[in-house]
Amino acid sequence: MLGQLAAQNPEALVWGGVALYLLGYVASLWLHPWTRCGVCKGNPRRYGSIFTRAWRPCGRCGGTGRKTRLGVRVLGIGRER
Numbered sequence: 001m002l003g004q005l006a007a008q009n010p011e012a013l014v015w016g017g018v019a020l021y022l023l024g025y026v027a028s029l030w031l032h033p034w035t036r037c038g039v040c041k042g043n044p045r046r047y048g049s050i051f052t053r054a055w056r057p058c059g060r061c062g063g064t065g066r067k068t069r070l071g072v073r074v075l076g077i078g079r080e081r
């Protein structure tokens, strides 16, 4: 059946693949709605260069080291920050 479909309409396989990918992406957003903060790379303590033991939290993520993934924000999935 799939072979017939592919013979008649090869694009159907491509779109089937895209649909599967999107389904997996949305499932992944549900399971893992967070990603590393792009500024501090998941290490939200910004240490000084002279007083190396002093630090401040990363301004972008507010010291959490994480940010919501793009798809989460676009689709409104999961918990808000």
Ligand SMILES: [Zn+2]
Pocket: 037, 038, 039, 040, 041, 042, 043, 044, 058, 059, 060, 061, 062, 063, 065, 066
């Ligand atoms: Zn950060």
